[in-house]
Amino acid sequence: MDWRTNILTTDDQVRELLGGTKRIAVLGIKPESHSAQPAFYVPKYMADAGCEIVPVPVYYPDVTQILGQPVYRSLTAIPGEIDMVNVFRRPDDIGKHTIDILEKKPKSVWFQLGIRNDEAAEKFARAGIKVVQDLCLMVEHRSLLRRAAP
Numbered sequence: 001m002d003w004r005t006n007i008l009t010t011d012d013q014v015r016e017l018l019g020g021t022k023r024i025a026v027l028g029i030k031p032e033s034h035s036a037q038p039a040f041y042v043p044k045y046m047a048d049a050g051c052e053i054v055p056v057p058v059y060y061p062d063v064t065q066i067l068g069q070p071v072y073r074s075l076t077a078i079p080g081e082i083d084m085v086n087v088f089r090r091p092d093d094i095g096k097h098t099i100d101i102l103e104k105k106p107k108s109v110w111f112q113l114g115i116r117n118d119e120a121a122e123k124f125a126r127a128g129i130k131v132v133q134d135l136c137l138m139v140e141h142r143s144l145l146r147r148a149a150p
Helices: 011-019 038-048 091-104 118-126 137-146
Strands: 023-027 052-056 084-087 108-111 130-132
Touching: 011 130, 011 137, 023 038, 038 052, 038 084, 038 137, 084 091, 091 108, 091 118, 108 118, 118 130
Parallel strands: 023 052, 023 084, 084 108, 108 130
Antiparallel strands: none
16 A cells, blocks of 8 residues: 555545544643643644543643643553544654654544644654644634534
8 A cells, every 4th residue: 555645635535534533632732821822722622522632741741631631741651542643743843752653553643734744744654644734623623524514
């Protein structure tokens, strides 16, 4: 199988991915004290839409819960399977998380709007992980799933 098929670029591919996504680890999530920033309100939107959010903040060592869920300090510390890792990290910072993401083997990795790392995306795609780059999860969910609802 060609690894490039795991790089999702069409509305249909993204809609199918979102339809099967229930448990999302949010790498780089921010706490409620930063509610005006996308790294908080995008995961909150997804939680309100029925997804389980697993917070993995990079900073904020004193924070133990976000969105009422316990905080994990690494992806590999999360028990159970993950459908998606939603990434709120600068493109240059993604490399330091690549091994953890590959080890956790989520079904997909979603780089938020403005975030693109082709090298990491190729590694994930070659490992059989679906990848979306440079799109906002909240915007795409609203556009592709909410609109389709009756």
